[in-house]
Amino acid sequence: MTNTELITIAAILIGPIFAVLISLWLTNKKQERDQKLVVLRMLLSTRHLPADPGFSVAINLVPVEFSSSRPVMSAYKEFIRAVQDPAAADPNAPPLQSTSAKTTKLIFEIVRHLGFEILESDIQHAGYAAAGFVDRDNLLLDSQRATKNIADILWIQTRLLAGESWDSIQSSPVPNIESPPEEKGKKKK
Structure with missing residues (x-):
């Protein structure tokens, strides 16, 4: 056999193997x-x-998807610090402003990591959220707060109707919710 053969x-033999490896990579x-x-x-x-x-899902995915990028992970850690303790992140800025700035910085670092050319100021100011959507979101949050208040008032009303005194109710302000007794013949989960 000659060298050419x-x-x-x-x-x-080797060409297809390299082609497959390069394709997989x-x-x-x-x-x-x-x-x-x-x-x-x-x-x-x-x-x-x-x-x-x-938003929460995306924030929680940052360490998974960008763990190899130091600038992104640094911005992520600053964001988490700002969310957990807004006053410590920037004592001179209002809490929401500090968190917003950290969010912008995090997104900017991700944009840079992916090679896009978007200005940090564009990320901060160029966004759209329909007023109706924001109103709907705020209404939902208000209704959830109201539901808790209604439940608390019903709990107080039930205790008053059961004959408890107001002083007794005030001394144990947290509802003591007991689980219902299990029926005979049912197995515990």
Whole structure:
């Protein structure tokens, strides 16, 4: 066998293996980028609505998708600190402003990591949330608060109707909710 034949046989055997390996590597890189883009899109679309569940999901995915990026992880840690203790993050700024600035910084670092050219000021100011959606979200939050207040009032009313004195109710202000007795023959879960 000549050298040319050996090279040809080696190329026939090794060429497809390298092609498959390169294809798998490229596919993996594309999937990683796509997952990072999902997080970025979720953050960009909900950045002005931090109570949105999608925002929380995206924030919680940052360490998973961007763990290898120091600037992103640094901005993420600053954001978490600002959320957990807004006064410590920036004592001179109002709490919501400090958190908003940290959110913008985090999104900006993700944008830079992914190679987009978006200004940090555009991230901060160029967003849209329909007034009706914000109103609906605020109404939902108000109704959830009201539901708790109604439950508390009904609890007090029930105790008053049961003959308890107001002083007795005030001395144990937290409802003592007992689980219902189990029926005979039912197994405990």
